[in-house]
Amino acid sequence: MANDLFTPCQVGTLQLTHRVVLAPMSRYRCSKEMAPNSLVGEYYEQRATSGGLLITEATHINPEGTPIWNIYPAIREGGGEAPGIWTEEQTMAYQKVVKSVHAKGAYISCQLQHCGRVAQDNIKDHPFVKESGLPIGPVSASATPISSSGERGNHYNWDQPSLPPRALTIKEISRVCDDYASAARNALKAGFDFVEIHAGHGYLINQFLCDSVNKRTDQYGGSLKNRCRFLYEVVEAVLDVVGSDRLGVRLSPTFEEHIQYFDVSDSDPEKLYETAIQGLNSFPLAYLLLTEPRAGGLSSQQIMSLRSLLHYQVHDLGVFITER
Ligand SMILES: Cc1cc2nc3c(=O)[nH]c(=O)nc-3n(C[C@H](O)[C@H](O)[C@H](O)COP(=O)(O)O)c2cc1C
Numbered sequence: 001m002a003n004d005l006f007t008p009c010q011v012g013t014l015q016l017t018h019r020v021v022l023a024p025m026s027r028y029r030c031s032k033e034m035a036p037n038s039l040v041g042e043y044y045e046q047r048a049t050s051g052g053l054l055i056t057e058a059t060h061i062n063p064e065g066t067p068i069w070n071i072y073p074a075i076r077e078g079g080g081e082a083p084g085i086w087t088e089e090q091t092m093a094y095q096k097v098v099k100s101v102h103a104k105g106a107y108i109s110c111q112l113q114h115c116g117r118v119a120q121d122n123i124k125d126h127p128f129v130k131e132s133g134l135p136i137g138p139v140s141a142s143a144t145p146i147s148s149s150g151e152r153g154n155h156y157n158w159d160q161p162s163l164p165p166r167a168l169t170i171k172e173i174s175r176v177c178d179d180y181a182s183a184a185r186n187a188l189k190a191g192f193d194f195v196e197i198h199a200g201h202g203y204l205i206n207q208f209l210c211d212s213v214n215k216r217t218d219q220y221g222g223s224l225k226n227r228c229r230f231l232y233e234v235v236e237a238v239l240d241v242v243g244s245d246r247l248g249v250r251l252s253p254t255f256e257e258h259i260q261y262f263d264v265s266d267s268d269p270e271k272l273y274e275t276a277i278q279g280l281n282s283f284p285l286a287y288l289l290l291t292e293p294r295a296g297g298l299s300s301q302q303i304m305s306l307r308s309l310l311h312y313q314v315h316d317l318g319v320f321i322t323e324r
Helices: 038-047 073-078 086-103 121-125 127-132 170-190 206-209 222-242 268-280 300-307
Strands: 010-011 015-016 021-022 054-055 106-111 194-198 246-252 287-290 317-321
Touching: 010 206, 086 106, 086 170, 106 170, 121 127, 170 194, 170 222, 194 222, 206 222, 222 246, 222 268, 246 268
Parallel strands: 021 054, 021 317, 054 106, 106 194, 194 246, 246 287
Antiparallel strands: 010 015
């Protein structure tokens, strides 16, 4: 295993020289316009190695899917923002980051995120979002609120009360797919090597996948096929833009009741994630990133068996360095 770590690995059409990949980690260091600044550039450049792969922090595709910026006390005090990639300014700011990473011979994937019901409507008070005139959250698969009690709804020390989300209409679901596609277009413009769809951690796509949140009775709810539909439509929309072998997907399977992200769970997680991952085989993805829950919940064996479901070599991309 130790030897494997520093052996080459094919991801999409790119050849990595080693398998130590930087996991996506929100750093909240961007400007008020949610644009990466020089500090962000320095962070990624420091972690870039020749032939290595970095995945960016969650990057928002629109204001609607952006969680309230002062969600964490430290952020409220420090004032840093998460990045977005729906404006020209954000795209151009990311272009500088990508250039500095490429200058060191590394590759970089842009993680695209819509947080669904984790967003709160006081994002509308954000000076930047206020001026955009774009839709704001919280929205979700259904009007299922995050439980306000205990750890479940409060996974990240969220000290704000959560508002019930509005269920997206079918027309809006199609607009959200367009927002993903447009963000992916911007990511390509910024020079990213890959785009990653964040479909885990209790955010919007995860809310569609899981029956604790998704109570829809239309083609996006009920059966597993229907609950996976939104994930696949987002994948299709982004693939149309980026093409084969440049798209990654992140999922966070959790099989135990006590491990949940933002109160999202499923009554049959084994079947759900098996179906979701097998369905992804019909798309020409570059990689699948599976989160291993910190406090147990999913054994290494379960992780390996999920990885083995996908027909291409995701298990080779097995080591992630994270920073605390
Ligand atoms: C500070 C911090 C920020 C994170 N932000 C993101 C993120 O933006 N997107 C994401 O998919 N995962 C995020 N994660 C999860 C990590 O990618 C990783 O899956 C998690 O830390 C589990 O790995 P570990 O047990 O080695 O820490 C974050 C983790 C940390 C510690």
